Amino acid sequence: MDDVTTIAVGGERPYDVLVGRDLPHHLPRLLDGAARAAVLYAPPLRAQAEAITRVISEAGIAPLAIDVPDAEAGKSIDVAARCWDQLGAAGFTRTDAVVGVGGGAVTDLAGFVAACWLRGVRWIPVSTSLLGMVDAAVGGKTGVNTAAGKNLVGAFHPPAGVLCDLSLLDTLPRVDLVAGLAEVVKCGFIADPAILDLIESRTPDEGPPDEAVTRELVERAVRVKADVVGADLREGGLREVLNYGHTLAHAIEKVEGYSWRHGHAVSVGLVYAATLGHLAGRLDEATAKRHSSVLAALGLPTAYRADAWPDLLATMRVDKKARGSKLRFVVLDGIARPSILDGPSDELLRAAYEEVAA
Template identity: 75%
Template sequence: MDEVTRIPVGGERPYDVLVGRDLLGSLPTLLPGATRVAVLHAPPLKGLADAIGARLAAAGAAPLLVEVPDAEAGKAIEVAAACWDRLGEAGFTRTDAVVGVGGGAVTDLAGFVAACWLRGVRWVPVATSLLGMVDAAVGGKTGINTAAGKNLVGGFHPPVGVLCDLAVLDSLPPADLAAGLAEVVKCGFIADPVILDLVERDRAAATDPTSPVVRELIERAIRVKADVVSGDLRESGVREVLNYGHTLAHAIEKVEGYRWRHGHAVSVGLVYAGELARLAGRLDPETTARHRAVLTALGLPTAYRADAWPQLLAAMRVDKKSRGSRLRFVVLDALARPAILEGPDDELLHAAYREVSR
């Protein structure tokens, strides 16, 4: 195991995010006293789940491997209910635990299953995608999707630790790596512009999972999120800034039936948020244009269908940041200066969308 970086996440239930290579040996130490550990995983990760199960068994905990549907298909109430049935059949108690092995969707599901079982048992996300490492696995947000929208049902349930094993990124498809970088770029715009500098300086290194640049990008993005959620677990204030670009992104995902990669939707959403701030007189044109340039350099989409606007607007009206009938958007007043734009009129919203439509 190489050098491990520990990034602390504060709050009422502090924990560490561990970043490094070959970290599976650290997992049992995060769950002392657990007699049984459910390992939720998607079918493509059975081999990794088996290895984790073997590590847990060697440490004296009985592993229960639970296969769940891949990607967003797993974030459904029927899947969660099936997981709870498995926990009940195995006699899981309050001292037992859940491990989520996979990308953002599986860790969201695993955290939700753990949050609801006996009103909350311990859990650990083992993030296997860049998106999972820098976003879903950190912060204690758990949830599932419904017909009404994405992540509208869930709870805040911090893990006891997070494992980000960089070795799993070596075999990650390039499109998935790039999709995860959209969330990294988001962190660059809202808090750490060095992230943007690193991408602009060496695009090849920023997309090479074995490079030290990718490790630095991941650690910087995790620190941004850790700093924010440490002071606002339940999204009552400053944590909203982490949703930069996500209002339109979640709407795109809903319209697409969750077939688009989350990072691709976020990429379009970031460009939209930049254009919205510019048209509202909040953001300078140079920083607005930088959104499109950085994301394009990473091979990410920056536009969506022009004819989808009515559906997108309807979907945004049930966004979690909305207050009553008033839409609220995270925007930038300047680089690394996020703020809220509340109640923009429909024409402004549509004008910004025309800048990202094709």
Template identity: 75%
Template sequence: MNTDVTRINVAGERPYDVLVGRDLPGALPALVDGAARAAVLYSAPLRARAEAIAAGLAAAGARPLPIEVPDAEAGKTVEVAARCWDALGAAGFTRTDVVVGVGGGAVTDLAGYVAAAWLRGVRWVPVSTSLLGMVDAAVGGKTGVNIAAGKNLVGAFHPPAGVLCDLDALDTLPPVDLAAGLAEVVKCGFIADPAILDLVERDPAAAADPHGAVVRELIERAIRVKAHVVGADLRESGLREILNYGHTLAHAIEKVEGYTWRHGHAVAVGTVYAGELSRLAGRLDDATAARHRAVLELLGLPTSYAGEWAGLLKTMRVDKKARADRLRFVVLDGLAKPGILDGPDDALLERAYAAVAA
């Protein structure tokens, strides 16, 4: 394993480390120590990487069970999870065995949920291969699948044994997917670490170069933001809600579009919406609201969406932050000062939407 590895601790009732660096699969055997079997979940585009990881696990004494799942959001379903559980049952998986998820956020969300439910919880390790997965899905112990009613409505809080963010995987990531992942990074800049925004504004090209030092710094800063938040609030009973900045509309867009939109693209639009909602509610100054669109556009991310408002509003009403019949939004009371807007008037929500629908 490369010695140039950043180790970021996530505190809480079940602490673990997030490793960021290159040539990281060598760190996996230590995280699965004592496991007789290791299920390796992956999608077809990552078959070669999964096979290499499986070979390493076998050499370390853990018998691998490769399980190929559908790519992207198509794999995040109860039906796919059930097929995985059937495979674990057939292989005789016990409480000391481990599930490894190799891929982006969809695969790691699925792997974590499969592990959380099997025997009421076994170890799991996400090996994140996308920037979006590294800064969002792989960190925090949120696991889940999508159902017809909406995204991530079925799941469990189940912290991993550790997280591997292997920067080598970014070298072959399509630029459009790298940029999509940066939407979550920019979100972290607005809610907690404005230095992220400064880095993007100073050199947008460097921020999108997977081989450079700026991308690594952006990833590590975003992970530190999330590690701090989830270490203090694993089960989203308070502070952790701020990580959903921009996500209420983003998840609605994804569902309305049949999950054909990249998550990061939907988050980019949702973040602009959240900024406008903050401004119209009298919580945020005009310049900071406008900065949302400017920073995201520097990265080539979408900042507008023209879907039908009534359908989006209906979908947002089943958002995880909603309480009874009241919608709740994460907003800003200033740069890096997140708060909650509880039960806003529908007319205010529609006015904010007009800013992204234009």
């Protein structure tokens, strides 16, 4: 019997997240009724995508393999349009489906392609990165980047199911595994402090968590996200807490031309959000400093260029959480007590950045 943990995501379109090893054989059940399934993947994951197309084909479903540019380069309207052209040429109908094989960028793209094709067809993310498992694959947020910023064009389109296949992490480069832990740390601060305790129980020279600890971290982080998105799919309120640290993080990514790993940007963003909350009188100093210590112990960056502030501030002003001319930040009133800081002054924003600037 599979050693699979099933985490239910509720709401208007419920689905399950499966966490375990060697999970592709669950795909035919999720694709039941489809005559065709497009498999979107980046070239470095060709072998994994080929294995998945074989599983789909053996189930009597015609696979359509579509390779897309790797990482954030694949998240564009031009790439999505090329995918739609291939779906059209293959005769994809409303009962057919899309499978995204990759990290957060590929699954964001695959979900967006599925959300727009015939106004929404089934899709399943098969996440191959830690970041994708605990963040992008769960929650139904899909989208692409534009010149204006990251993820400003997209749709809420929940998947039919999510496969978090831990065996795919076996060959993940250490730098990518560590980068994914930034989103896990975020979940610890906003909802589940046991995550922080697990990470802090290890010494830095132990390196990334072993398989058993990694699995527990993934399951805990997925449960945090499942609870939030099940209650608030379309970010009407509660779901905003998942953006803790992301306002500055997305600005860093844009300023860097999306060459920075998302997790690295989130790590700096978490330190900034904690500092901002402390300077605003919302968060105690010890908890604010705990952000830096936890992230640094994992080998994640905690500072960014001092001279970048004007560009970062301009980019943050078009953040999705902004309202009119006012910026809004997710901050903490304490561990597992996220809230909103509405319209902080430019002076406060700059003062917080000066404390985390390299």
